[in-house]
């Protein structure tokens with residue numbers, strides 16, 4: 062069993078880069094980790110040949126600084142290291158390491174995609190006292206991108222409403238979910254998504270909990286609600302199927318790392 066590790070987020074560090082820093086480098090959306098069965102996060106010394114001049118400070122994991130950056134896909138990896146997307150790494154890394162990797166990915170991706178001002182095109186620079194990149198020409202600031210999304214467990218008596226998207230693994234169904242529109246409350250988004258995807262009306266959504274989900278930059282807001290009226294009519298433009306399931310006849314459920322699974326486990 063992996064020991065519980067403490068992570069403390071931080072904007073910057075007071076010391077110089079150290080060989081034993083955790084260096085989380087991303088090639089596209091894949092993280093460089095050790096290859097082989099015992100997956101672990103690299104240190105700066107181990108990936109010295111790949112370390113970019115500038116990295117983003119993420120915080121400290123068990124007392125060691127965590128730095129991150131995106132690197133070119135063409136960069137050859139040293140022996141013993143491989144790149145892997147974050148989802149399949151859940152279970153190979155500790156929960157804390159996996160969450161830190163998700164945070165690092167979002168920061169590295171924000172830093173990579175905001176090197177130029179979105180208003181006037183001038184190269185931007187990182188601010189020392191805020192998680193932002195600023196334009197020296199027009200003062201425009203770009204912050205890490207965050208997209209709120211709602212995810213909801215809808216029940217009717219002893220049944221739960223689950224939908225299947227065509228990019229899911231075979232036989233997997235999950236709770237309905239969708240992004241919150243600009244100007245919309247989370248509760249209104251829950252009602253709208255359920256109406257759009259399943260054609261039914263529900264009771265007042267109740268808060269469940271939230272999860273940062275780095276695929277690619279969502280803040281998942283979990284709710285529960287009861288069916289109120291209407292027959293399920295799946296919106297086949299967004300989903301392959303939507304239907305009610307009993308506990309006795311469940312499909313393949315989403316993986317344990319997800320808030321979708323937590324919503325369902327709390328009902329099971």
Ligand SMILES: [Zn+2]
Nearest residue numbers: 178181196199
């Ligand atoms: Zn500008």
